[in-house]
Amino acid sequence: MSSRSNVSHVFYRSFKTGFPSAGRSAGAYITDAAGKQYLDASGGAAVSCLGHGHPDIVAAIKDQLDKVEFAHTSFFTSEPAERLAEILSEKAPGDRWRTYYLSGGSEANEAALKLARQIQVERGQASRDHYISRQQSYHGNTLGALSVSGRKSNLELFGPVLLPNIRKIMPCFAYRWQEPEETEQAFGQRAAGELEQQIGELGADHVIAFIAETVSGATIGCVPPVPGYFAEIRRICDENGALMILDEVMCGMGRCGSLFACAEEGVVPDMITLAKGLGAGYQPIGALMVREELAEEIERGSGAFSHGHTYVGHPVACAAGLAVQQVFARDGLIPRVTRMGAKLRVALQDQFGAHDHIGDIRGRGLFQAVEIVEDRQTKAPFAASDKLAARTKKRAMDNGLICYPFAGTADGVSGDHVLLAPPFIISDEQIGELVDKLSRTIDEVIADAL
Ligand SMILES: Cc1ncc(COP(=O)(O)O)c(C=O)c1O
DSSP, rough: OSSSSSOSSSSSSSSSSSSOEEEEBBTEEEETTTTTEESSSSSHHHTOTTTTHHHHHHHHHHHHHHHHHOOTTTTOOOOOHHHHHHHHHHHSSSSSSEEEEEESSSHHHHHHHHHHHHHHHHTTTTTOOOEEEEOOOOOOOHHHHHOOOOGGHHHHHHHHGGGGEEEOOOOOOHHHHHHHOOOHHHHHHHHHHHHHHHHHHHOGGGGGEEESSBBBBBTSSOOOTTHHHHHHHHHHHHHHTTTEOOOOETTTTTTSSSSSSSGGGGGOSSSSEOOOOOOTTTOEEEEEEHHHHHHHHEEESSSSSSSOOTTTOOOOHHHHHHHHHHHHHTTHHHHHHHHHHEEEEEEHHHHHTTTTTTEEEEEEEEEEEEESSTTTTTTTTOOGHHHHHHHHHHHHHTEEEEEEOOOTTTTTTOOOOEEEEOTOOOOHHHHHHHHHHHHHHHHHHHHHOO
């Protein structure tokens, strides 16, 4: 042990703040080692969709450990991997799908970017060398996924080492980008039109794929697309031979009230990436789903995706993912998301609908956010130096609430929102507790800032 025995050997996410030690968890709550209880209203970062300590998922994991704890996918497949992929294929929009398993969302998006490039090359279109994504997006922290992400906060530090061949278009974020005289429909067409413009500038023979979050998550806070936006994106991709990748790492797996968020948009993308709710936090698992016809192009071509990690298709992770799907179906949890999401929305509206410093309440299903502003009329945010999001996160913890605030909502630097992603099992009483604690937290933080 080091002579500085009171100093931890863990490299924490931040050196500026202390972290209580998570001791126990059950249902919608986590209790720290000192006995303080927190209502987990964001599932960490939209992960714990079944709440904590779910006996069926724990049992499925134990059962798989008793059968096969690990079998490398360059030698074996496994029953849970096969069964989970079958369910995902049946439930995803469109026809058949193949699932390539990974260990998280960043890995899933890395794999999607690489598979898209490989498909284009195998089609004889090796000149395609650019990706197009959106400003104020997030696709992960590995260098490829970060390169297509649009968070300004990352640019100063990592900009010089990110992939060069990326173009970014505007987000489909009506509260901040829609013109006063513009209809939602017209705004959606304008936002999607930027994709066509970028492809025009680059030349279609230089575009591999477009990637976007179906419902934007952490960076701008639960922003559903306006009607018609993704249909237009699909048309533009099809006309230009670009592949369409939808990132449902945060918004998918029932979070927005349908297993796949894109089902509500009436479009079938070429690839869908998943993580978070796929394993509900019981195991680290991500997935890249690709349309069968595209997988068959590789099958007929080189015969293998030039990719792989040691833990892809980990049988215990797949067993957890399979059990999550079984519990969703058995307990009717996805329709419950829509019902409880509507209740959460009403409760947020009642509490914050006339609040001087809440500019917008938005989201879909149990994926809701409130945007904090200094001036409701002009939508002017608080100064970034007020650090409202960071202070909200800390004050919420003090008040026994886990929520997911984020800064940079308005323009990548200033603006703050609080993202909520409670478990699908949340009760009416817990929605009341969530909104009470959130309201107290926001009022305390704003009172300090003014
Ligand atoms: C939309 C989206 N994509 C990708 C990721 C990255 O996932 P992971 O943190 O599992 O690598 C996240 C994480 O928050 C996300 O929200």
